[in-house]
Amino acid sequence: MEQKLARELIQVKNLKKYFPVKEGILQRVKDYVKAVDDVSFVVREGETLGMVGESGCGKTTVGRTMLRLIEPTAGSVIIDDKDVLKLSGQEMKTMRRNMQIIFQDPYASLDPRMPIGDSVMEGLQIHNVGTSKERYEIMLDTLKKVGLEDYHAKRYPHEFSGGQRQRIGIARALALRPKFIVCDEPVSALDVSIQSQVLNILKDLQQEFGLTYLFIAHNLSVVEHISNRVAVMYLGKMVELADRDELFAKPLHPYTRALMSAIPIPDPSLKRERLILKGDVPSPLNPPTGCRFHPRCPIAKSICSQEQPEFREVYPDHWVACWEAK
Amino acid sequence: MTETTPTGDNSLLEATFATRKIGWFEKFVGPENFRILVGLLKTPASIIGLSLILTYVVIGILAPVIAPPVKPNADPYSIPRDGFSSDPKPMGSEWKRNKPPEPFWYKPLTGNDKWVHLFGTSEGQYDIFYYVIWGVRTAFFTGLLVTFATLVIGVIYGSISAYYGGMVDNIMMRLVDVLMILPSLLAALILAAVLTPRIGKSLIPVMTALIAFGWMGYARIIRGDILSVKERDYVLAARVVGVKDSRILFRHIIPNAIFPTLVLASLAIGDVVLAFAALSFLGIGTEVGYADWGQVLSFARNWITALDQYWYIVVWPGLALVFFVMGWNLLGDALRDVLDPRMRGRS
Numbered sequence: 001m002e003q004k005l006a007r008e009l010i011q012v013k014n015l016k017k018y019f020p021v022k023e024g025i026l027q028r029v030k031d032y033v034k035a036v037d038d039v040s041f042v043v044r045e046g047e048t049l050g051m052v053g054e055s056g057c058g059k060t061t062v063g064r065t066m067l068r069l070i071e072p073t074a075g076s077v078i079i080d081d082k083d084v085l086k087l088s089g090q091e092m093k094t095m096r097r098n099m100q101i102i103f104q105d106p107y108a109s110l111d112p113r114m115p116i117g118d119s120v121m122e123g124l125q126i127h128n129v130g131t132s133k134e135r136y137e138i139m140l141d142t143l144k145k146v147g148l149e150d151y152h153a154k155r156y157p158h159e160f161s162g163g164q165r166q167r168i169g170i171a172r173a174l175a176l177r178p179k180f181i182v183c184d185e186p187v188s189a190l191d192v193s194i195q196s197q198v199l200n201i202l203k204d205l206q207q208e209f210g211l212t213y214l215f216i217a218h219n220l221s222v223v224e225h226i227s228n229r230v231a232v233m234y235l236g237k238m239v240e241l242a243d244r245d246e247l248f249a250k251p252l253h254p255y256t257r258a259l260m261s262a263i264p265i266p267d268p269s270l271k272r273e274r275l276i277l278k279g280d281v282p283s284p285l286n287p288p289t290g291c292r293f294h295p296r297c298p299i300a301k302s303i304c305s306q307e308q309p310e311f312r313e314v315y316p317d318h319w320v321a322c323w324e325a326k
Numbered sequence: 327m328t329e330t331t332p333t334g335d336n337s338l339l340e341a342t343f344a345t346r347k348i349g350w351f352e353k354f355v356g357p358e359n360f361r362i363l364v365g366l367l368k369t370p371a372s373i374i375g376l377s378l379i380l381t382y383v384v385i386g387i388l389a390p391v392i393a394p395p396v397k398p399n400a401d402p403y404s405i406p407r408d409g410f411s412s413d414p415k416p417m418g419s420e421w422k423r424n425k426p427p428e429p430f431w432y433k434p435l436t437g438n439d440k441w442v443h444l445f446g447t448s449e450g451q452y453d454i455f456y457y458v459i460w461g462v463r464t465a466f467f468t469g470l471l472v473t474f475a476t477l478v479i480g481v482i483y484g485s486i487s488a489y490y491g492g493m494v495d496n497i498m499m500r501l502v503d504v505l506m507i508l509p510s511l512l513a514a515l516i517l518a519a520v521l522t523p524r525i526g527k528s529l530i531p532v533m534t535a536l537i538a539f540g541w542m543g544y545a546r547i548i549r550g551d552i553l554s555v556k557e558r559d560y561v562l563a564a565r566v567v568g569v570k571d572s573r574i575l576f577r578h579i580i581p582n583a584i585f586p587t588l589v590l591a592s593l594a595i596g597d598v599v600l601a602f603a604a605l606s607f608l609g610i611g612t613e614v615g616y617a618d619w620g621q622v623l624s625f626a627r628n629w630i631t632a633l634d635q636y637w638y639i640v641v642w643p644g645l646a647l648v649f650f651v652m653g654w655n656l657l658g659d660a661l662r663d664v665l666d667p668r669m670r671g672r673s
Contacts, residue, residue, distance in 0.1 A: 027496075069562050096568035109559035113581045119560075123567035156353055172563060 006044040009212050015039045015075035017061050033284050035061045037236040048213040050227030058236040059216045063182040067099055097127055100173035104185040106165035110157035116168045117153030123176045142171045163194035180212045199226055220263050232256045235292045236284055242318040252325040254297050299324055365664035375656030378649055386462040393459040396426040403617045408451040417446040417638050445642040448625040458646045460617030465650055468602045469595040475537045477591045480544025488552035502542045510539040518610045527613040532605050544587050551583035589661050596654030603647055619643045
């Protein structure tokens with residue numbers, strides 16, 4: 001496959017984010033919520049890495065730590081041979097041109113007191129791109145790329161629909177022509193009819209600008225549609241990472257299998273075995289010992305509750321963290 | 327991808343969904359704030375409040391015409407006195423000494439040639455009508471300046487506290503708690519009493535004291551609002567783009583967080599004027615003879631046992647004060663109603 005040849009643009013190594021739980025008037029640290037616990041993966045240039053998992057499994061935290069919107073507890077994020085997490089203020093500012101984010105909620109992601117053109121241009125201004133006239137041109141051009149017109153630039157966010165706002169959010173991320181964009185559930189808040197429109201814009205822009213996406217979502221159909229590879233997270237850990245087709249055809253981790261069996265099939269006559277998990281996701285404040293999935297796992301063995309399975313490459317480019325996977 | 331414009335006849339649609347043109351003002355203040363302002367213009371209480379305040383504004387501006395100073399270049403805030411005797415003179419008694427020129431409206435309105443003490447005189451023969459009219463300017467001046475100063479201090483303090491967070495926030499806010507425990511009028515009274523001998527009798531010591539103990543509420547409100555705005559996605563988006571912290575604070579956070587604080591401040595003007603009058607009434611503040619409602623009320627203290635005779639010393643300045651404060655409070659009540667989220671969509 002041609003992706004194999006693609007350069008590894010981003011390497012995430014042993015990323016951890018523990019949120020302290022404080023107590024009392026002295027704010028003594030009582031415990032930690034392990035939102036992201038030792039996650040490693042690579043993102044290749046020009047690909048879309050889908051990331052799925054339930055609410056609270058740490059997908060968003062991974063995306064935000066990579067952009068240093070949240071400072072991680074440990075680990076490294078290497079982009080272009082530079083460790084993003086160790087950069088100084090000025091170096092970080094330069095680096096920010098290369099990495100952007102698209103948010104989930106289009107109603108919260110635009111400053112209500114700024115015309116959207118100004119929002120899109122802000123990054124250009126901060127990084128002193130061209131003259132103010134050139135910046136204006138770039139802004140109009142970017143708006144056009146996401147299907148908006150010149151006259152929209154002077155309008156305020158409340159004058160747009162959800163889908164339009166999400167496209168403005170994309171334009172803002174795109175204005176600096178970054179290499180890498182974290183898409184943090186960009187279509188979850190949109191109507192189904194608008195979802196495909198936004199997904200197609202994202203795909204077109206990827207082709208045109210050679211963008212690399214980390215696409216966070218909880219909708220498996222959306223992920224299947226847009227991703228080249230897919231990572232599955234459970235309770236702060238990555239449990240499986242593989243090529244999209246392989247993952248959907250041959251899931252190895254029992255959690256992934258359970259997820260797959262939950263995808264609705266648009267054919268009422270088709271019967272299939274549903275794998276329904278017992279219980280709820282445990283609290284990340286006090287995760288289970290050993291494999292974090294073992295209390296709900298249908299094939300758990302005694303070793304699963306004692307030792308954490310390693311995240312290993314079972315097949316070429318198919319990584320999984322499970323004692324039973326072969 | 328281009329926007330497709332709908333074709334065909336849309337008139338039916340337009341008739342069903344009434345469309346509204348959005349003017350530049352609405353764009354400028356934002357939809358939510360615009361709703362609040364429009365709501366204010368529709369509430370009876372706020373209309374009464376606004377008209378009271380407007381009336382005072384007009385009186386304040388026209389003060390030199392309504393009650394002309396004795397000499398053109400004399401200090402107009404120094405109330406003209408008709409002699410030095412201590413007994414107040416009743417309403418309508420004639421000016422004898424130190425008579426200011428009659429205003430143009432006086433003769434046509436009353437048919438009287440002679441300029442009289444319309445509201446009588448206080449102890450020391452200060453003209454109460456002049457007190458009432460010129461006191462309007464003092465009330466606006468002190469009210470607006472003290473409110474503005476407390477607002478600025480509170481906003482800066484609260485922003486710093488919310489912005490740095492953690493221990494800094496904790497310490498700064500505990501200090502606010504401590505200051506808020508003090509009864510503010512008493513604290514201001516003590517500070518003003520300490521300052522007055524050092525600075526001299528003027529507006530400054532009282533205003534300083536009111537500012538010193540008046541900013542904590544704003545600090546608390548703006549801190550809370552900044553904390554909530556700080557975590558919104560558009561602030562994160564600005565950070566991802568690489569915008570400096572200070573610019574994020576001034577361009578994105580404060581403009582979206584300051585409105586409730588501004589509302590609170592506009593309500594406080596009446597209270598400030600009332601507190602000022604209270605301190606003045608207690609004898610702290612301006613020199614004797616300075617146009618200030620609280621001061622003329624304090625003159626009435628000595629004649630309180632014979633109010634049936636000397637009622638006019640209390641009633642006229644008192645009414646001026648009551649309506650002034652009432653105007654701001656009515657406006658404030660209306661504002662609170664309009665700001666109530668449950669009212670959304672009704673006005």
